Amino acid sequence: xxxxxxxxxxxxxxxxxxxxxxxxxxxxxxxxxxxxxxxxxxxxxxxxxxxxxxxxxxxxxxxxxxxxxxxxxxxxxxxxxxxxxxxxxxxxxxxxxxxxxxxxxxxxxxxxxxxxxxxxxxxxxxxxxxxxxxxxxxxxxxxxxxxxxxxxxxxxxxxxxxxxxxxxxxxxxxxxxxxxxxxxxxxxxxxxxxxxxxxxxxxxxxxxxxxxxxxxxxxxxxxxxxxxxxxxxxxxxxxxxxxxxxxxxxxxxxxxxxxxxxxxxxxxxxxxxxxxxxxxxxxxxxxxxxxxxxxxxxxxxxxxxxxxxxxxxxxxxxxxxxxxxxxxxxxxxxxxxxxxxxxxxxxxxxxxxxxxxxxxxxxxxxxxxx
Ligand SMILES: *[C@@H]1O[C@H](CO)[C@@H](O)[C@H](O)[C@H]1NC(C)=O
Ligand SMILES: *[C@@H]1O[C@H](CO)[C@@H](O)[C@H](O)[C@H]1NC(C)=O
Ligand SMILES: *[C@@H]1O[C@H](CO)[C@@H](O)[C@H](O)[C@H]1NC(C)=O
Numbered sequence: 001x002x003x004x005x006x007x008x009x010x011x012x013x014x015x016x017x018x019x020x021x022x023x024x025x026x027x028x029x030x031x032x033x034x035x036x037x038x039x040x041x042x043x044x045x046x047x048x049x050x051x052x053x054x055x056x057x058x059x060x061x062x063x064x065x066x067x068x069x070x071x072x073x074x075x076x077x078x079x080x081x082x083x084x085x086x087x088x089x090x091x092x093x094x095x096x097x098x099x100x101x102x103x104x105x106x107x108x109x110x111x112x113x114x115x116x117x118x119x120x121x122x123x124x125x126x127x128x129x130x131x132x133x134x135x136x137x138x139x140x141x142x143x144x145x146x147x148x149x150x151x152x153x154x155x156x157x158x159x160x161x162x163x164x165x166x167x168x169x170x171x172x173x174x175x176x177x178x179x180x181x182x183x184x185x186x187x188x189x190x191x192x193x194x195x196x197x198x199x200x201x202x203x204x205x206x207x208x209x210x211x212x213x214x215x216x217x218x219x220x221x222x223x224x225x226x227x228x229x230x231x232x233x234x235x236x237x238x239x240x241x242x243x244x245x246x247x248x249x250x251x252x253x254x255x256x257x258x259x260x261x262x263x264x265x266x267x268x269x270x271x272x273x274x275x276x277x278x279x280x281x282x283x284x285x286x287x288x289x290x291x292x293x294x295x296x297x298x299x300x301x302x303x304x305x306x307x308x309x310x311x312x313x314x315x316x317x318x319x320x321x322x323x324x325x326x327x328x329x330x331x332x333x334x335x336x337x338x339x340x341x342x343x344x345x346x347x348x349x350x351x352x353x354x355x356x357x358x359x360x361x362x363x364x365x366x367x368x369x370x
Pocket of ligand 3: 319346347348
């Protein structure tokens with residue numbers, strides 16, 4: 001009996017220690033992924049993961065549903081195969097209290113040139129690149145994204161999330177105007193998100209906020225795109241999807257871009273609200289259309305000239321917006337509001353020079369020449 005128990009205990013010890021040992025030896029060096037077939041097992045087993053030189057097959061999402069508290073490091077080049085047309089995303093990372101890091105010299109290459117045709121979303125089949133759903137103080141730092149086929153980063157359903165040190169480079173898409181709709185950071189349905197210290201070179205909004213609250217963007221350098229934007233009214237039926245509040249953009253530069261600052265509400269959408277938006281210390285240069293554009297007449301992807309009041313804008317603050325316009329179509333300020341649908345604006349230190357055309361405001365924010 002004693003003998004039986006003894007053997008049983010030994011077996012138990014061996015078995016209970018064997019499983020983690022097997023984990024350690026199988027995933028030595030901190031659970032490194034070098035081939036796509038390893039992804040699901042490593043992600044389920046490990047909380048300190050390295051993705052090194054991974055080639056993701058065409059038409060597959062690199063889906064990383066990380067365990068709580070995981071640290072994930074990208075090393076080398078992560079590439080995404082090109083095959084058929086599809087919507088992506090190429091990569092989708094979810095988790096609570098996760099830290100995702102790009103090692104020095106690492107990059108994720110979306111192979112944009114294979115997809116670019118100058119039409120962006122108007123010709124479907126280009127995969128979105130990088131989707132994030134993260135909570136609990138998660139961080140994503142020093143990620144280098146190259147050549148997004150279409151929209152680069154989508155932050156959705158996130159809470160307590162910080163992105164810093166990103167380098168989004170779609171500048172190759174400037175060639176022959178082939179890159180299009182390559183938004184930098186799109187944000188929806190999120191609360192308490194910070195994006196800071198990042199460089200974005202693209203062909204659409206540098207940042208586009210669609211919904212959410214307590215979002216803060218700072219120290220961003222935007223080149224080549226459409227500026228720092230709010231685009232509110234993505235839902236034609238659900239007012240809860242058309243709300244933003246407490247959004248700040250501070251200490252950013254917008255260079256060689258279509259707009260500097262762009263706040264638009266969709267006149268063909270359900271009701272909604274835009275409350276407490278602050279732009280502070282934004283430096284513009286080489287802006288070709290509008291330094292500051294506030295419009296409530298956006299419908300079917302364009303400006304109709306007929307502003308509506310379904311999504312009022314309350315408390316739009318501008319402080320120290322400076323810089324220069326360029327080209328024959330440029331205008332420093334354009335404000336087109338629906339009846340009674342813009343109020344409590346407070347603009348100060350707005351000084352934008354070099355425009356070819358005059359400014360226009362059907363609602364004149366206090367503190368501005370218009
Ligand atoms: C790794 O260990 C965990 C528990 O520590 C276990 O659930 C899992 O099955 C193990 N994975 C492998 C591949 O052995
Ligand atoms: C606005 O958002 C910031 C950043 O998330 C937060 O620190 C601040 O408390 C918020 N302000 C209000 C009035 O909610
Ligand atoms: C407008 O903004 C300025 C500068 O940020 C501030 O000093 C002033 O109190 C604000 N006025 C109102 C009415 O909020």
